Amino acid sequence: MEIIEGIKTRRSVREFTGKVLDDETLLEIVKLGFWAPTAHNFQPQEFIIFKDPGTLEALARNLKYAKGLKTSGAGILVMADTKKQPEPGFYVADTSAAIQNILLGIHAGGYGGVWIGVYPVAEYIQVVRDLFNLPDRLVPVGLIALGEPVREKEAVDRYDSRRVHWEKI
Numbered sequence: 001m002e003i004i005e006g007i008k009t010r011r012s013v014r015e016f017t018g019k020v021l022d023d024e025t026l027l028e029i030v031k032l033g034f035w036a037p038t039a040h041n042f043q044p045q046e047f048i049i050f051k052d053p054g055t056l057e058a059l060a061r062n063l064k065y066a067k068g069l070k071t072s073g074a075g076i077l078v079m080a081d082t083k084k085q086p087e088p089g090f091y092v093a094d095t096s097a098a099i100q101n102i103l104l105g106i107h108a109g110g111y112g113g114v115w116i117g118v119y120p121v122a123e124y125i126q127v128v129r130d131l132f133n134l135p136d137r138l139v140p141v142g143l144i145a146l147g148e149p150v151r152e153k154e155a156v157d158r159y160d161s162r163r164v165h166w167e168k169i
């Protein structure tokens, strides 16, 4: 898929067939997160790929907007290493860029995915921290549910010329 077409046609997918992506595919998708730009090139992003049904179920149950994980069969947790980048404004930007790379990779592969927000909601951060037993240095920023979409979602055109300014407001 051509990159600009991919950017313009990606949509969030929250319903999956239940067919679990194989490990090789999951790893190839996660690798894309390493090509993201990061502030000072500190590269604080770390990932957990998970397929355990208990983990998927616990996240879907405890996070209000994580229903995508009920049928995806797999998920990716994206975290920031605060030893590498202690500034939240930067590590959130860094990991968000990684998440977008991954979402585009999922779409380009013909699969579907959705970003499930964790940071900065203290309750969600605690749920994820406890479930994965994360060391203090790692802050969970976002989750991604990914799998085979039940149906294709239509692309939308959100361009709004009123929000693009040239030289001044």
Ligand SMILES: Cc1cc2nc3c(=O)[nH]c(=O)nc-3n(C[C@H](O)[C@H](O)[C@H](O)COP(=O)(O)O)c2cc1C
Residues within 6 Å of the ligand: 010, 011, 012, 013, 014, 065, 066, 067, 068, 114, 115, 116, 117, 118
């Ligand atoms: C920071 C962030 C957090 C998000 N959190 C959730 C979430 O918890 N659950 C969910 O289903 N979608 C979540 N989304 C996806 C948005 O709802 C989705 O991108 C938006 O509705 C636009 O739809 P689209 O992705 O299909 O273009 C999140 C997106 C971002 C950028």
